[in-house]
Amino acid sequence: MQLTQALTRAVQTRHAHTATIYQNRKRSWKQVGERVPRLAAGLRGLGLKRGDRLAVLALNSDNYIELFFAAAWADLVLVPLNTRWAVPENVYTLRDAECSALMVDDAFAAQVPQLLAGHPMPQVVHMGDGATPVGLRSYEALVADSKPMADECGSGDELCGIYYTGGTTGHPKGVMLSHANFTAASINWIATLHFDEDTVYMHSAGLFHLAGASPAFALTMAGGTHVCLPKFDAMLAFEAIQEHRINYCLFVPTMINMMLNHPDFDRYDLTSVRYCEYGASPMPDAVLEAAIRKLPSWVFIQGYGMTETAALTVSLPWKYHFDGEHGKAKRQAAGRAAYGVDVKIVDADGQEVPRGTPGEIAVRGAQVMLGYWKKPEATAAVLRNGWMHTGDGAFMDEDGFVYIVDRVKDMIISGGENIYSREVENAVHAHPAVRECAVIGVPDEKWGEAVMAVVSLKDGRTATPAEIIEHCRTLIAGYKCPRHVEFRDALPLSGAGKIMKNVLREPYWEGKKRSVN
Incomplete structure (x- = not known):
């Protein structure tokens, strides 16, 4: 199992087909197949050795796609840096992973002095389309001036990439993923x-994230076409879909919500899209209903996974989004175990619980990470007896469908009752004025914790806290309803497009010894 096998097959079987589209530039699989071995040789020429860590801080581009495979070709370990993180967070990542070189594009070249302050790195490569800054090496020069090298890709359980995740408490953790992990995930x-050879896929999720990288590897294996947006923007997405007749997209629910509520939504022809995979956070039912109504030609498929499992582990096919043999309830599920993946729901002791009983999702299979980089204790805490313990609360029904109820740590306990924020969020989202919401627990002297809804409203709409609370009372039990409602213009998003509940919680738990009450 080698990551580069996906590329060599695409070049062999689809050499004249368009491989990448970025802005006004197109490259065929033949061209990519010629450039990657040269870039790999250029990276080795910088003094990098097999197994060295190569960091990249850049927006999505065709060069980023090439770099994935060039790093593997040279048997380097790629360390994608989060484009949404502050400089100190990425400085920590560079040092923690002991990176030997750094790739940056036009958007981040100015950060190089800060990134390397006190930690000089001998080689920094500029992979943007603008002029190469003084002191940096040119990506295109590495390609042009290097003779192609033989494929020296690692294989099997050898380390291929380190993807940093978390950071909500303490320092982020580097997830070690192998060639076998990525190959199994791509086939899955x-x-x-x-995915197939006719797929024209739009990369809107950041390639530093597994929601961006995992489909990039799978699409290359299939020999389809990568259309790269620098980052998600509703207008850029509309324009790209219409211009390139994109037929496959992946969006975080917040992205879909932004598109549906965009004032120019109806100006674009979006009918070329056949499939849309959504995931990374729960899709509020009101948003899903609006998407199905406004985009009738789209087939929606939910995917659930995590960085530690190389992304996809559970999937909900399109047919279960509607009334049918099992009724509408299946639409509330994240789905069933994907191919080659074992999934079970366990209690605190790791024992499987009866169907319908909430517990923690545990996953086993070829996609599960090697462990956390230089964190054996953190690794041992989640990899137990061959199973990855996800930290996500869920139950499984008799048909094997998994229903996410919350992050285990996000469950709110008020007056002794367990309240799952997703259920409350679905109720709040159903209010016609609500655009986005996040439900958190805040300290309460009487109840221990109280439910708070943090809400952003649709443009031109108004609502009061009392109206939101009363609306919820018509849909869920009174003890689950928000006791407090706070309005904001926008909610903080992570690099993966998830609402950052930890940022919302911080002011309320400041000075507390623990974040439960």
Whole structure:
């Protein structure tokens, strides 16, 4: 199992087909196949050795796609840095991973002095399209001036990439993923999510994240076409779909919500899209209903996974989004185990619980990470007896469908009752004025914790806290309803497009010894 096998097959079987589209530039698989071995040789020429860590801080581009495979070709370990993180967070990542070189594009070249302050790095490569800054090496020069090298890609359980995740408490953790992890995940993606050689896929999720990288590897294996947006923007997405007749997208629910509520939504022809995979955070039912109504030609497929499992582990096919043999309830599920993945729901002791009983999702299979970089204790805490313990609360029904109820740590306990924020969020989202919301627990002297809804409203709409609370009372039990409602213009988002509940909680738990009450 080698990451580069996906590329060599695409070049062999689809050499004249368009491989990448970025802005006004197109490259065929033949061109990419010629450039990657040269870039790999250029990276080795910088003095990098097999197993060295190569960091990249850049927006999505065709060069980023090439770099994935060039790093593997040279048997380097790629360390993608989060484009949404502050400089100190990425400085920590560079030092923690002991990176030997750094790639940056036009958007981040100015950060290089800060990134390397007190930690000089001998080689920094500029992979943007603008002029190469003084002191940096040119990406295109590495390609042009290097002779192609033989493929020296690692294989199997050898380390391929370190993807940093978390950071909500303490320092982020580097997830070590192998060639076998990525290969298994790619085959799974093709089988479960219907990638093929005719797929024209739009990269809107950041390639530093597994929601961006995992489909990039799978699409290359399938020999489809990568259309790269620098980052998600509703207008850029509309324009790209219409211009390139994109037929496959992946969006975080917040992205879909932004598109549906965009004032120019109806100006664009979006009918070329056949499949849309959504995931990374729960999709409020009101948003899903609006998406199905406004985008009737789109087939929606939910995917659930995490960085530690190389992304996809559970999937909900399109047919379960509607009334049918099992009724509408299946639409509330994250789905069933994907191919080659074992999933079970366990209690605190790791024992499987009866169907319908909430517990923690545990996953086993070829996609599960090697462990956390230089964190054996953190690794041992989640990898137990061959199973990855996800920290996500869920239950499984008799048909094997998994229903996410919350992050285990996000469950709110008020007056002794367990309250799952997702259920409350679905109720708040159903209010016609609500655009986005996040439900958190805040300290309460009487109840221990109280439910708070942090809400952003649709443009031109108004609502009061009392109206939101009363609306919820018509949908869920009174003890689950928000006791407090706070309005904001926008909610803080992570690099993966998830609402950062930890940021919302911080002011309320400041000075507390623990974040439960």
